[in-house]
Amino acid sequence: MVLAGLVSYLFAYSVTQHTNILQITNERNLNCGAGDNKVTNGYVNLKNGNLFFSLFQGKGEAKHNGLVIQFEGGPGATAFDYPFIGAGPCQLVPDGEPSLSGLVPAPYPWTDYANLLVVDYPIGAGWSYNTSEQNPGSTSDTAAEEFDDSLQIILKQWPKFQDQPIILSTLSYGGTTGSHIASTVLKRNNEAKENFWSARIIKQFDQLLFGNPFADAMSEIYAQWDVVCNTEPKAYNETICSHFRDDLTKCLDKLRYLDEIENTGELRLDAMKYCVQTPEIRFELPIYNRYHKSKPKCFPSNLCFWWMGMLTDLMNSQEMREWLGVTNHIERWWYAGPAMFRFINNADHMQNAYKLLQPVLESGTRLLVYSGLEDTMVPYIGTESWMNRLPNPYLKAFRESETQKVSNDLFRGTVINPGSDLTLIGIDEAGHLVEETHAALTQEMIRVAVQGKNYNPI
Numbered sequence: 001m002v003l004a005g006l007v008s009y010l011f012a013y014s015v016t017q018h019t020n021i022l023q024i025t026n027e028r029n030l031n032c033g034a035g036d037n038k039v040t041n042g043y044v045n046l047k048n049g050n051l052f053f054s055l056f057q058g059k060g061e062a063k064h065n066g067l068v069i070q071f072e073g074g075p076g077a078t079a080f081d082y083p084f085i086g087a088g089p090c091q092l093v094p095d096g097e098p099s100l101s102g103l104v105p106a107p108y109p110w111t112d113y114a115n116l117l118v119v120d121y122p123i124g125a126g127w128s129y130n131t132s133e134q135n136p137g138s139t140s141d142t143a144a145e146e147f148d149d150s151l152q153i154i155l156k157q158w159p160k161f162q163d164q165p166i167i168l169s170t171l172s173y174g175g176t177t178g179s180h181i182a183s184t185v186l187k188r189n190n191e192a193k194e195n196f197w198s199a200r201i202i203k204q205f206d207q208l209l210f211g212n213p214f215a216d217a218m219s220e221i222y223a224q225w226d227v228v229c230n231t232e233p234k235a236y237n238e239t240i241c242s243h244f245r246d247d248l249t250k251c252l253d254k255l256r257y258l259d260e261i262e263n264t265g266e267l268r269l270d271a272m273k274y275c276v277q278t279p280e281i282r283f284e285l286p287i288y289n290r291y292h293k294s295k296p297k298c299f300p301s302n303l304c305f306w307w308m309g310m311l312t313d314l315m316n317s318q319e320m321r322e323w324l325g326v327t328n329h330i331e332r333w334w335y336a337g338p339a340m341f342r343f344i345n346n347a348d349h350m351q352n353a354y355k356l357l358q359p360v361l362e363s364g365t366r367l368l369v370y371s372g373l374e375d376t377m378v379p380y381i382g383t384e385s386w387m388n389r390l391p392n393p394y395l396k397a398f399r400e401s402e403t404q405k406v407s408n409d410l411f412r413g414t415v416i417n418p419g420s421d422l423t424l425i426g427i428d429e430a431g432h433l434v435e436e437t438h439a440a441l442t443q444e445m446i447r448v449a450v451q452g453k454n455y456n457p458i
Helices: 009-015 060-064 140-157 159-163 174-193 217-230 238-260 265-275 279-284 308-316 318-324 338-345 353-362 380-387 395-400 439-449
Strands: 021-031 036-046 049-056 067-070 115-120 166-171 207-211 292-296 366-372 404-407 412-416 422-427
Touching: 021 140, 021 318, 036 140, 049 140, 115 140, 140 159, 140 174, 166 174, 166 439, 174 207, 174 353, 207 439, 217 238, 217 380, 238 265, 308 318, 353 366, 366 380, 366 439, 380 422, 395 422
Parallel strands: 067 115, 067 166, 166 207, 207 366, 366 422
Antiparallel strands: 021 036, 036 049, 049 115, 404 412, 412 422
């Protein structure tokens, strides 16, 4: 059953008691001086909660090119920074007003080349929510099933996307949650093919676009220590680095046990004691901004991004609530909501999700990974490490491909295995959020992705 059309807030609240329903809360035009841009907002009402989305229609013929699904990391962070810092048609600017009228045309919007579906995933991020009677997924595997349920409903509501390329775009912890999502979609597709009576829409992702992805705890935690304590300028003094070094051995030992012997919630929580540093250590003590080491240190972490406060004000304004059509009983929009605490309390990040990508790549899905070389939260060298160990049809070519330095008008950095369906790109002068500083580059990645290729900087 699909419910479409503009509904009142009262009815919006009552419909959440039903499941597997798509509820459109508002259809609006977003106009910031560059023409009207159609945006459809709504909820996918599931058994365990309600997933909020905004569908930014591609401009002109771009609405026929493909669908880019954007969600974020955290775990449990909203996806609404990307559409308002450059990926959408209208964006915030540092000296502007955090209001709809204060938005300006984005110079490199993804909607020039594709439709953009922004999802507040998992349930509990941004405007997504659950009632006290609902129990949403608190680990990447269970939340991935909710994502797949939502995707099926969206594909039925907009059948045109069944025949268009679908790109799954995410960043940071999205390397873990995105790997689970791609794996779950493939597994359910294969199960449906064996079931003659299945009503499932068989649709696989054409490409995974992972930015600075945390997909293997062991690789990334070791790389973090190596970058902040062994690479100039060192983020910490020798006393703190010595403490890291002592904990690192215990951390890696516990992660290996989780990977090779037994993986339980209790063991994951035990590993966290040695593997995860406090926010004060991560952001207050280093000499630079851990998200972009060329910038001054920032604490608390929400001060690390100029747009964080503006986005929070924008999303919580009454005009934005009405424009999106969010339900009245949701008191406040949070960049990182209850979902973050659920995932952390389950130590979900103590895993090596990259291994889930093997059958996904074997099925024909492309993987393009890009990483800002100034990022020390998810360092490039950790990502390169797990990509060098990911079993897949392209592994031999990837391992044998030399790192190439590239410099042109659009791109400056490194590339491994260019022109293939498995590529790693390192971007000079970029930090954790490449979209913020290299909007033209990420737009080009989208343009090429909907054409059925991985972006090649050479």
